[in-house]
Amino acid sequence: MIGQASLDLFERGNKVLVEGVSSASRGPAAFGSAPRYMSHGEGNRLYDVDGQEYIDWMMAFGALPLGHGHPAIVETVTREIARGSHFATALEVEVEVAEILVDLLPHVDKVRFANTGTEACMAAFRLARGHTGRRKIIKFEGHYHGWSDAVLINTMPQPVSILGHPNSPIRIPDSSGILEEAWMDTIVVPWNDIEALERVMAIHGHDTACVVTEGVMSNMGVIPPKDGYLMQMQELCKKYGTLFYLDETVTGFRVAAGGCAELYGLNPDIVTYGKALGGGVPMAAIGGSNEIMSGLEWGKVLHYGTHNGGRLALHICKTMLTTMLDDNQAGFKRMRKLGEKMTAEIQKVFQESGKQKMICQGVSSMFQIFFTEKEEITDYREFCEHVDRIKFRDFAVKLFDKGIYMNPSATLHSLSSIVHTEKDIDVTAKAIAEVVREMDNDI
Numbered sequence: 001m002i003g004q005a006s007l008d009l010f011e012r013g014n015k016v017l018v019e020g021v022s023s024a025s026r027g028p029a030a031f032g033s034a035p036r037y038m039s040h041g042e043g044n045r046l047y048d049v050d051g052q053e054y055i056d057w058m059m060a061f062g063a064l065p066l067g068h069g070h071p072a073i074v075e076t077v078t079r080e081i082a083r084g085s086h087f088a089t090a091l092e093v094e095v096e097v098a099e100i101l102v103d104l105l106p107h108v109d110k111v112r113f114a115n116t117g118t119e120a121c122m123a124a125f126r127l128a129r130g131h132t133g134r135r136k137i138i139k140f141e142g143h144y145h146g147w148s149d150a151v152l153i154n155t156m157p158q159p160v161s162i163l164g165h166p167n168s169p170i171r172i173p174d175s176s177g178i179l180e181e182a183w184m185d186t187i188v189v190p191w192n193d194i195e196a197l198e199r200v201m202a203i204h205g206h207d208t209a210c211v212v213t214e215g216v217m218s219n220m221g222v223i224p225p226k227d228g229y230l231m232q233m234q235e236l237c238k239k240y241g242t243l244f245y246l247d248e249t250v251t252g253f254r255v256a257a258g259g260c261a262e263l264y265g266l267n268p269d270i271v272t273y274g275k276a277l278g279g280g281v282p283m284a285a286i287g288g289s290n291e292i293m294s295g296l297e298w299g300k301v302l303h304y305g306t307h308n309g310g311r312l313a314l315h316i317c318k319t320m321l322t323t324m325l326d327d328n329q330a331g332f333k334r335m336r337k338l339g340e341k342m343t344a345e346i347q348k349v350f351q352e353s354g355k356q357k358m359i360c361q362g363v364s365s366m367f368q369i370f371f372t373e374k375e376e377i378t379d380y381r382e383f384c385e386h387v388d389r390i391k392f393r394d395f396a397v398k399l400f401d402k403g404i405y406m407n408p409s410a411t412l413h414s415l416s417s418i419v420h421t422e423k424d425i426d427v428t429a430k431a432i433a434e435v436v437r438e439m440d441n442d443i
């Protein structure tokens with residue numbers, strides 16, 4: 001049960017913070033009621049203000065491949081903070097981190113650092129338009145590229161009855177306060193359907209600056225791309241002179257060292273990174289070929305930011321990358337192995353379970369559970385129609401009481417890190433089996 005200290009903080013927080021938190025995804029909108037307030041983390045564990053311990057499978061939305069308080073990060077911060085957190089000047093560590101990235105990512109000749117995924121995506125869209133001189137952007141239903149106005153449409157689950165024909169989805173802004181002018185040139189297409197994209201490209205391809213895609217659909221749980229789909233998308237972009245923009249904010253330094261580009265053998269024109277890249281602090285990057293990235297030179301396509309390439313953040317980023325890449329990428333291999341094992345164990349629990357209809361989908365270190373009658377969820381509309389999000393939220397909240405922390409939003413996902421263990425997987429699988437039994441009894 002949620003403890004009194006969390007409840008007290010929620011009451012206090014509600015007086016001074018919107019919903020008692022700093023983002024709707026951390027408060028009652030996601031949790032159904034008061035969230036548990038966390039006090040600290042250690043390795044693979046989170047501790048709340050009531051002293052309850054959790055195995056953390058949320059890992060700050062994927063920002064923590066090394067877990068909480070990794071000794072290498074603690075050593076880096078302790079050493080570097082005394083030498084200056086941020087100068088907003090040119091830095092040696094900036095060059096060093098960029099060299100690591102360019103070395104690792106064959107599709108990247110140059111990078112530009114930003115702070116968050118949203119900012120990096122905003123700069124990438126501007127760069128794509130600046131580079132091509134074209135107006136339009138093609139994005140996919142259910143894909144999220146930050147909360148900027150131009151792309152904050154069709155990112156949330158909706159009743160399928162209001163989505164329109166898949167050949168011409170109705171564009172639905174996800175927030176008040178967004179002017180139609182902002183997204184007028186953003187076209188929305190169903191994902192994982194190459195014919196749908198071909199149809200739209202035949203009409204708009206020559207006026208489209210970029211097609212932007214998540215490599216794994218990561219904001220409707222975890223939905224992998226169909227075999228060859230992303231490669232076909234890349235080819236289609238080439239045909240129309242449209243930039244192929246792979247948004248790796250979630251998947252970069254997560255599904256593989258080189259993200260989805262490596263996993264699916266892609267050669268995107270523009271990429272953006274965030275989350276895991278910062279190893280727990282805000283850090284993001286835009287990357288691409290010399291030709292495309294030169295658009296940012298001298299502010300031809302403008303991208304500013306007081307905190308771009310912050311000194312401390314870059315040192316943390318360097319430590320995260322070198323730790324994960326050490327010993328022939330052992331960290332990335334371990335994170336992947338643990339994620340895949342967790343997915344397989346959960347699938348086993350569901351196969352053996354009684355009345356509940358549940359599946360677990362995963363790619364590398366990412367996994368998500370869906371309450372659904374379907375054997376597989378392959379696109380946004382299936383998610384909207386066939387995934388019971390309230391049931392998942394209740395399930396996740398029950399798991400809290402068993403010391404397992406997964407984000408209660410069905411649209412998000414869980415993640416492994418290098419500090420998870422086989423034992424965590426066993427304990428989690430047992431807890432899930434218990435919760436499933438309890439839910440069976442409630443039917």
Ligand SMILES: Cc1ncc(COP(=O)(O)O)c(C=O)c1O
Nearest residue numbers: 116117118144145146249250274
């Ligand atoms: C694919 C994708 N792009 C961009 C973003 C925005 O990143 P941030 O939350 O760091 O602004 C997110 C965040 O979840 C994301 O999932």
